[in-house]
Amino acid sequence: MFEEAQYLAPVTRRADGGVEVELSRSHPGFADDEYRERRNHIAELALNHTRGDPIPEVEYTDEEHEVWRRVSRELTVSHAQYAVADYLEGTARLGLPTDRIPQLEEVGSALRPLTSFRYLPAAGLVPLRDFYGSLADSYFHATQYIRHHSVPLYTPEPDVVHEVIGHANMLAADRFADLYRVAGEAARRVETRDALEFVSKVFWFTLEFGVMREDGALKAYGAGILSSYGEIREFRTVDIRRLDLLAMGTMQYDITHYQDILYAADSMTHLEDLVGTFWATCTDDSIAALTATTKTP
Numbered sequence: 001m002f003e004e005a006q007y008l009a010p011v012t013r014r015a016d017g018g019v020e021v022e023l024s025r026s027h028p029g030f031a032d033d034e035y036r037e038r039r040n041h042i043a044e045l046a047l048n049h050t051r052g053d054p055i056p057e058v059e060y061t062d063e064e065h066e067v068w069r070r071v072s073r074e075l076t077v078s079h080a081q082y083a084v085a086d087y088l089e090g091t092a093r094l095g096l097p098t099d100r101i102p103q104l105e106e107v108g109s110a111l112r113p114l115t116s117f118r119y120l121p122a123a124g125l126v127p128l129r130d131f132y133g134s135l136a137d138s139y140f141h142a143t144q145y146i147r148h149h150s151v152p153l154y155t156p157e158p159d160v161v162h163e164v165i166g167h168a169n170m171l172a173a174d175r176f177a178d179l180y181r182v183a184g185e186a187a188r189r190v191e192t193r194d195a196l197e198f199v200s201k202v203f204w205f206t207l208e209f210g211v212m213r214e215d216g217a218l219k220a221y222g223a224g225i226l227s228s229y230g231e232i233r234e235f236r237t238v239d240i241r242r243l244d245l246l247a248m249g250t251m252q253y254d255i256t257h258y259q260d261i262l263y264a265a266d267s268m269t270h271l272e273d274l275v276g277t278f279w280a281t282c283t284d285d286s287i288a289a290l291t292a293t294t295k296t297p
């Protein structure tokens with residue numbers, strides 16, 4: 001999100017008032033009419049939602065719950081080995097169900113007493129400024145659909161597995177929740193498109209795809225890694241660099257492939273001191289000054 005918004009399937013209202021989620025031909029559910037109908041229905045629920053009302057319940061099918069069970073089982077094993085301590089602590093505090101897909105309303109109700117975070121349903125693309133601005137108010141926009149059952153360990157777009165297993169477990173941990181909030185405050189403070197993109201790219205390389213050294217081992221904390229069966233096995237093999245605001249904020253990356261460069265924090269404190277402080281204090285001018293150093297006169 002962040003640029004995640006760009007790889008969500010576009011959602012449009014048809015002339016007859018119905019909602020259409022456009023899936024690409026390469027999407028695993030492209031030729032499955034029943035799945036397409038589900039996606040349209042779930043997107044419509046989100047489009048019709050008004051902030052402040054309870055999040056509409058999605059009646060998931062047994063097949064969809066089975067996808068959740070399978071992915072939860074696989075990811076839990078990987079998390080024990082590769083997730084940072086704060087994420088595991090958030091996981092223990094939140095206690096997400098592993099036998100069924102939880103409703104977003106239910107996840108939000110469990111999160112709120114822990115860190116004040118709640119969920120808002122997203123039909124598809126959420127503009128960057130809305131997505132980040134809501135974080136400042138402790139709201140997290142999330143999709144409710146689940147990936148296609150034919151490939152339970154793969155999704156070309158962020159589904160409820162990513163939004164909940166990836167993000168909610170982080171949002172249940174105090175130190176991560178604070179980082180999400182200051183990222184939101186930064187997005188709200190800056191006015192130029194360039195500065196907003198810089199803020200969102202730093203988010204991408206930290207809260208989405210961040211890794212961290214912990215007790216001599218390289219662990220992951222980014223929701224994009226911790227919700228991906230494939231990426232969680234690969235992240236230690238890619239080009240790992242030390243946290244660097246300018247490099248992260250100006251990196252061009254391809255969201256359709258595994259990340260081939262990741263940025264490692266030395267510790268949680270290092271992440272907070274460098275990235276948390278940046279988000280807490282950055283302005284259009286400070287970001288322009290930072291990026292000016294990379295431009296030749």
Ligand SMILES: [Fe+2]
Nearest residue numbers: 001004158223
């Ligand atoms: Fe995400």
